[in-house]
Amino acid sequence: MHFEEWMERVVQAFEVAGVGILAIGSVAALVGAARDLSRGERGVAYEHARQNVGRAVLLGLEVLIIADIVQTITIDTTIESAGTLALIVLVRTFLSFSLEIELEGALPWRRNQRPREE
Secondary structure (H helix, E strand, O other): OOHHHHHHHHHHHHHHHHHHHHHHHHHHHHHHHHHHHHOOOHHHHHHHHHHHHHHHHHHHHHHHHHHHHHHHHHOOOOHHHHHHHHHHHHHHHHHHHHHHHHHHOOOHHHHHHOOOOO
């Protein structure tokens, strides 16, 4: 088996892992929210579902970025693929940043300045 074939398998493994994280994490978040709902905790159910789905999306996006990076630097090493990777990483970084603000309720550099509610 050649190097490129191995790298294609590595990329596929990261893609499967990323999609798996998105799917399993979201289902787990919704199951947890259903459990909270069954206890009559509607507000808690919504907040937990929102936060846990957001965390699953963040982690899934990070793993999918790894797949894109590996593919670009090992398999498809053209200027066009590098440009496409840059655009994908830019969009995913913006999504990750936005989700992080939604989950934490503050900008990352101001997170320690506000008191945490627990």
